[in-house]
Amino acid sequence: MVQPVLQALGDKLPLILSTLGVLVAVILFQTVLARDPLSNLPEVGQELGSVGKRRKVYLAGAGHLYVEGYQKFKDGIFRIVTSRNAQKVVVISPKYLPELKKLPDNVLSFDGAIAESMHTKYTKLSTDATSIATTIKSSLTPALPRLSLPLANEVEESFRAELPPCDDWTRVKLNQKLLRIVAMASGRVFVGPELCRDEGYLEAAINYTVDLSNGRRAVDAIPPWKRPFVAPWLPEIKKLDRRIKQADEFLRPLVEERVRLGKDEKPDDMLAWLMASEAKHGVTDSKKLAKLQLEISFAAIHTTSIATTNCLYQLAADPSFAPILRDEIRSVLAEHNGQMTAPALQAMKKLDSFIKEAMRLNPTSATSFQRKVIRRFTMSNGQVIPAGVVVEVPAIAVAFDPELFPNPTSFQPWRFSEMREKAGAEAAAKEQFVSVSTNHLTFGYGRHACPGRFLAANEIKMILATALLMYDIRNVDGVEGRYPNLVFGSSSVPDPSRELLLKRVLV
Numbered sequence: 001m002v003q004p005v006l007q008a009l010g011d012k013l014p015l016i017l018s019t020l021g022v023l024v025a026v027i028l029f030q031t032v033l034a035r036d037p038l039s040n041l042p043e044v045g046q047e048l049g050s051v052g053k054r055r056k057v058y059l060a061g062a063g064h065l066y067v068e069g070y071q072k073f074k075d076g077i078f079r080i081v082t083s084r085n086a087q088k089v090v091v092i093s094p095k096y097l098p099e100l101k102k103l104p105d106n107v108l109s110f111d112g113a114i115a116e117s118m119h120t121k122y123t124k125l126s127t128d129a130t131s132i133a134t135t136i137k138s139s140l141t142p143a144l145p146r147l148s149l150p151l152a153n154e155v156e157e158s159f160r161a162e163l164p165p166c167d168d169w170t171r172v173k174l175n176q177k178l179l180r181i182v183a184m185a186s187g188r189v190f191v192g193p194e195l196c197r198d199e200g201y202l203e204a205a206i207n208y209t210v211d212l213s214n215g216r217r218a219v220d221a222i223p224p225w226k227r228p229f230v231a232p233w234l235p236e237i238k239k240l241d242r243r244i245k246q247a248d249e250f251l252r253p254l255v256e257e258r259v260r261l262g263k264d265e266k267p268d269d270m271l272a273w274l275m276a277s278e279a280k281h282g283v284t285d286s287k288k289l290a291k292l293q294l295e296i297s298f299a300a301i302h303t304t305s306i307a308t309t310n311c312l313y314q315l316a317a318d319p320s321f322a323p324i325l326r327d328e329i330r331s332v333l334a335e336h337n338g339q340m341t342a343p344a345l346q347a348m349k350k351l352d353s354f355i356k357e358a359m360r361l362n363p364t365s366a367t368s369f370q371r372k373v374i375r376r377f378t379m380s381n382g383q384v385i386p387a388g389v390v391v392e393v394p395a396i397a398v399a400f401d402p403e404l405f406p407n408p409t410s411f412q413p414w415r416f417s418e419m420r421e422k423a424g425a426e427a428a429a430k431e432q433f434v435s436v437s438t439n440h441l442t443f444g445y446g447r448h449a450c451p452g453r454f455l456a457a458n459e460i461k462m463i464l465a466t467a468l469l470m471y472d473i474r475n476v477d478g479v480e481g482r483y484p485n486l487v488f489g490s491s492s493v494p495d496p497s498r499e500l501l502l503k504r505v506l507v
């Protein structure tokens with residue numbers, strides 16, 4: 001009885017074993033997939049070698065990797081090795097942005113992504129920017145129409161104070177000047193007319209960001225596993241600690257003085273609005289308020305001066321654009337009593353287009369909409385994105401997509417004003433510099449899209465209009481075309497060490 005059964009089993013053994021083998025393989029495969037739902041996704045840069053090597057290539061300039069991934073896996077999703085701690089960074093096509101923006105912050109976290117990219121554990125940047133963003137939206141942006149004239153005056157005054165007479169062609173390192181001009185103009189809105197030109201304030205507002213960026217970059221350059229042992233003792237991080245302490249010593253007494261002011265004496269600036277909004281939540285801690293001031297400067301000053309420098313380098317590379325812009329500025333001002341009011345700025349459509357095109361061609365960051373995944377979610381195409389991953393959108397590749405922007409590598413300053421002219425009113429509004437869309441990611445996307453963009457756009461327009469009315473601007477002799485940007489990882493900024501030639505316009 002036993003013998004025939006064994007005989008039958010023996011005959012079928014190869015079949016049984018191979019079936020078992022397939023079963024084991026399927027179970028293993030499913031287990032691996034269940035553990036890593038991203039293993040089906042393609043990855044850019046695999047041919048570059050180990051993770052360490054890929055990180056090195058990324059740090060030397062990552063734009064080409066995002067463009068390659070976007071072109072190869074267009075409308076898709078791919079993985080990339082970056083300098084982040086997150087083991088997995090998933091780059092998602094912008095076509096998914098409308099569905100991603102609906103996910104709450106406890107699924108896709110803006111703060112979580114900042115914590116990682118800015119290495120806040122070491123740089124001490126606070127990630128809870130909610131009160132700043134809320135106050136910008138509720139108080140600063142609505143105040144822009146009434147603050148336009150004081151802001152325009154501040155820009156003009158700061159030009160006179162910062163720039164040489166330029167009676168003949170004069171070499172000027174413009175980026176340094178612009179940083180101070182932007183810090184003064186922004187300071188007018190952030191801390192009021194007296195403080196905004198105070199050297200202590202300007203020093204804190206400008207250099208905190210410089211030290212923070214240096215600190216971030218120094219940590220970036222260290223492999224993630226080594227960071228806890230090395231990062232706190234980096235000279236750049238130590239310098240940043242001293243900077244925060246110094247800024248606190250300077251800003252705190254000013255905040256305390258504000259606390260003592262009577263109700264009727266409350267100034268009309270961001271510090272006052274922020275103090276009122278913090279007080280509503282029971283926060284009166286002057287140290288925290290002083291730190292928030294620093295962090296507003298971080299969000300506002302270098303971003304705005306980089307954008308303005310981008311425009312001026314572009315203008316200097318081809319001075320034929322200046323007369324066209326100048327004509328528009330003069331005719332708009334003639335219709336608005338010679339004043340740079342909010343409606344006047346709104347009417348400068350060629351200038352708006354010029355700025356938007358300069359930023360399209362020179363995106364400060366290769367990516368946008370960086371978010372840390374806190375809770376696993378499933379996309380509409382069935383792709384599961386697990387917790388712990390960072391997602392981002394390849395902004396640079398979108399900006400250079402020929403289907404969206406014909407002849408994408410050429411600077412066409414009237415690209416967007418011409419689109420506005422051709423489109424209906426609603427579509428035209430979408431082509432403005434401040435408008436956020438899946439094709440225009442300079443200011444991010446969704447509920448965390450830059451709340452300061454309306455102030456930034458106004459300041460950039462005021463600065464460019466003032467510069468165009470006061471000066472002719474061109475490259476120094478022997479320089480052809482636009483100065484190349486400095487590239488580091490996913491960032492790309494105009495080279496701050498370059499000079500331009502300025503000559504006063506005779507009216």
Ligand code: HEM
Nearest residue numbers: 129133299300303304307369443444445448449450452456
């Ligand atoms: C040209 C200048 C500027 C650029 C290019 C810029 C760009 C950005 C970007 C890309 C983001 C992230 C958005 C996202 O991930 O969806 C952001 C966020 C932010 N920006 Fe700007 N920004 C600029 C100027 C300003 C100014 C002037 C202010 C302050 C008045 C400001 C305040 C902020 C704040 C507070 C956030 C965080 C928003 C949140 O937590 O929800 N930015 N900005």
